[in-house]
Amino acid sequence: MTDAKAREELTALREAIDRQDLKLIEVIRERLDLVARAAKVKAELGEGSRSLSREDFLLSDRARLAAAHHLPEGLIEDLLKRLLRESYKESGERHFACSFLKEHPGQTVKPVVLVGGKGGMARIFRQYFEASGYPVRIFGHHDYAKARELLKGALAVMVCVPIDVTEEVIATLSPYLDKETILMDITSVKGPIVKKMLACHKGPVLGLHPMFGPDIRGMVKQVIVNAGGRDTEKSAFLLEQFRLWGAKVVDCDPEEHDKAMSIIQALRHFTTYCYGLFLARVHPDLRSILALSSPIYHLELLMVGRLFAQDPRLYADIIMASERNAELIGSYLECIREELDTVRRKDHAAFKERFLEARAYFGDSAESFLKESGALLARVNDDRR
Numbered sequence: 001m002t003d004a005k006a007r008e009e010l011t012a013l014r015e016a017i018d019r020q021d022l023k024l025i026e027v028i029r030e031r032l033d034l035v036a037r038a039a040k041v042k043a044e045l046g047e048g049s050r051s052l053s054r055e056d057f058l059l060s061d062r063a064r065l066a067a068a069h070h071l072p073e074g075l076i077e078d079l080l081k082r083l084l085r086e087s088y089k090e091s092g093e094r095h096f097a098c099s100f101l102k103e104h105p106g107q108t109v110k111p112v113v114l115v116g117g118k119g120g121m122a123r124i125f126r127q128y129f130e131a132s133g134y135p136v137r138i139f140g141h142h143d144y145a146k147a148r149e150l151l152k153g154a155l156a157v158m159v160c161v162p163i164d165v166t167e168e169v170i171a172t173l174s175p176y177l178d179k180e181t182i183l184m185d186i187t188s189v190k191g192p193i194v195k196k197m198l199a200c201h202k203g204p205v206l207g208l209h210p211m212f213g214p215d216i217r218g219m220v221k222q223v224i225v226n227a228g229g230r231d232t233e234k235s236a237f238l239l240e241q242f243r244l245w246g247a248k249v250v251d252c253d254p255e256e257h258d259k260a261m262s263i264i265q266a267l268r269h270f271t272t273y274c275y276g277l278f279l280a281r282v283h284p285d286l287r288s289i290l291a292l293s294s295p296i297y298h299l300e301l302l303m304v305g306r307l308f309a310q311d312p313r314l315y316a317d318i319i320m321a322s323e324r325n326a327e328l329i330g331s332y333l334e335c336i337r338e339e340l341d342t343v344r345r346k347d348h349a350a351f352k353e354r355f356l357e358a359r360a361y362f363g364d365s366a367e368s369f370l371k372e373s374g375a376l377l378a379r380v381n382d383d384r385r
Helices: 003-045 052-068 075-092 099-103 120-131 144-151 163-176 191-200 232-244 254-282 286-292 295-308 312-319 323-345 348-362 365-383
Strands: 112-115 136-139 156-159 182-185 205-210 223-230 248-251
Touching: 003 075, 052 075, 099 232, 112 120, 120 136, 136 144, 144 163, 156 163, 163 182, 163 191, 163 312, 182 191, 182 232, 191 205, 191 223, 191 254, 205 232, 205 254, 223 232, 223 254, 232 248, 254 295, 254 312, 254 323, 286 295, 295 365, 323 348, 348 365
Parallel strands: 112 136, 112 156, 156 182, 182 205, 223 248
Antiparallel strands: 205 223
16 A cells, blocks of 8 residues: 555544544534433432442443453443533432421421531532522621621531631530531531530531542542531431432541541641652752653643642641641651661661561552552553643
8 A cells, every 4th residue: 555545544443433423513502411410300300410320330330341342451341431420410419308397397497507618628518508499598708797697597607717717616616506506617626616615505416528629520439428416317318418429428436536537637737848849949840740750640740730830828837737747756766766767877688677667567458559559550641641
């Protein structure tokens, strides 16, 4: 075949591929429209945003069909997971059953008040509460003169302010709450905050910690920690509402929660902060680093940059929230100093021994983490130019 003939055939093949891509786009749009219609019906039936059994069926059945059509393994799974995520985002933000009305049919739904309602997290909850049929009132930092008016008759009051002022806000607003109003917070520290709510409010109290930030694309699969409080049976409908949104509610004692957060948040954020600070001081060329990086380092650098793109006050509040955090970080630094000595001595035997000690701690999880991280890194690599 001559070059001219080959070029002509290539052009024809690309045009055929373009036509197939257009069909794909049209089919995907049609599928998303069908999902949106299904979401309305699910809301009328009182069903949640996410059905795990339906997901499992889709993934297994479509994998079977893909194999029958000789498609590459995992291709249809990747595509379906992406479609599911977009389906939840497009449909779930607009249509939800109201758990309060399911529990109290025929009653009028009282307002939910979001204190600090102009912040990112409050905007998310406003969107979802309103999509579920709850009237929402916004209480900003200029509204204290109207506190009695805004808080009167509230079904629930959610405090969505920075950690360092949360206790002060709770103390200031509690006298204006009706006794049956549910008082809840969403800070990452639960022990002292729950105690403060219990001391200031005689009615139902609910300590919450959403394990996500304001940049989420949807509530499905997000974790919301329930640290309890008082008269929790009266706030059970709220936990059910979160589940209807697709979130996973995890029950946890306030003190146990705070111990876990010292590792999950404070230690992790401190490590990321120090790494980014060190990079800023040695000042390497970021473009060169990214060009030379493997997918795993590319992902790591993304996580570092992500932290510094956000509010420093938030991370200072999390890292400095308790003496426990400072003690844990101190122990972490001691560990680093010991391992630095190992490196300076070039003690390969000690390094291997400690490596295997850590591997034993992770146990079988290490292999599953290796497999899961491999899938993540493959996606990171796909997105690189």
